[in-house]
Amino acid sequence: MSNTPPTISDEHYRLAERIWDYHRMGHDLRPVDVAVVLGCHDLGVAACAAKLYQAGFFARMVLTGGNSPSTAEVFPRGEAVHYRQHVLDLGVPDEAVLVEPRAANTGQNITLSRQLLAEAGLAPATVMLVTMPYMQRRAYATTRRVWPEVTVVCASEPVGFRDYLAGIGDDRLVIDTMVGDLQRVIEYPDRGFAVEQHVPDDVRAAYRALVDAGFTSRLIGA
Incomplete structure (x- = not known):
């Protein structure tokens, strides 16, 4: 190297x-019980989640992510916290948003989001993973390992x-x-x-x- x-x-x-x-997984989008929106350096992921919410694909979303070396300067309060402000600015109501602010990797994104949903009394059977376009496959493979009972659909900005x-x-x-x-x-x-x-x-x-x-x-x- x-x-x-x-x-x-x-x-x-x-x-x-x-x-x-x-x-990119190429999944056909369909309505799901909940979205899990994975934080990163790209605020476009949050914008994509807001559009999908407004299009009626889900009624609740979890915004998940703390910080990583590539996001600490861009989102000093944490990825999920900044994502929350962005989706609210784009018209998503606060009651539709759950915030998971601690995850430091993809496995934690999924396991901590699952835990947060359970604490809110939600047990989804179908989940939409909203990610950067090139993170779909890894997020999908991780979710199938740590949350195998849910049906997973991947979504990203169409670009x-x-x-x-x-x-x-x-x-x-x-x-x-x-x-x-x-x-x-x-x-x-x-x-x-x-x-x-x-x-x-x-x-x-x-x-x-x-x-x-x-x-x-x-x-x-x-």
């Missing part, structure tokens, strides 16, 4: 888009790869994070953190090429 931040070439973008396409990069404004952060998420999709089943997901050969090849090129800042232990 290279320790030097790589210059992003056209080939790197092509490989990254292959991984982007793999991470293409290049438009998403333009909206975030930090191409390297996005590509590094996608590579890190794919590593977790591959390795976490053996650690008991997620269910197994088939990873096609071309996606594995894209992953290896980007790791070799130095897109490694979000790998486990980096």
Whole structure:
């Protein structure tokens, strides 16, 4: 692995888009009992949740997330707290929102949200995971492991790869994070953190090429 931040070439973008396409689950959206909205550096996830609520896909949502190295400066009060303010500003009523402000990883996002819902007297049979587009598969695999009795649907902002990069404004952060998420999709089943997901050969090849090129800042232990 290279320790030097790589210059992003056209080939790197092509490989990254292959991984982007793999991470998106392509689920057909349908009404569910509750949404779990996973915090991150992208406030667009909260905006997407507000639109889905207003479209009638669910009546309650859990906003989950504390802080991580990539969000502490952007959301100093914590991801879920900032998400709450954003969905309220977009017209979601306060009574539709539950806030889970402690989760530090995807497993905690799900387990702590489940706990919060139970404390509120809610036992959903169907859950919509609202995430960044490239976090869908990891969130899905994690939920199937730690909350297997619910039916899961994944949702994200409907945006293409290049438009998403333009909206975030930090191409390297996005590509590094996608590579890190794919590593977790591959390795976490053996650690008991997620269910197994088939990873096609071309996606594995894209992953290896980007790791070799130095897109490694979000790998486990980096």
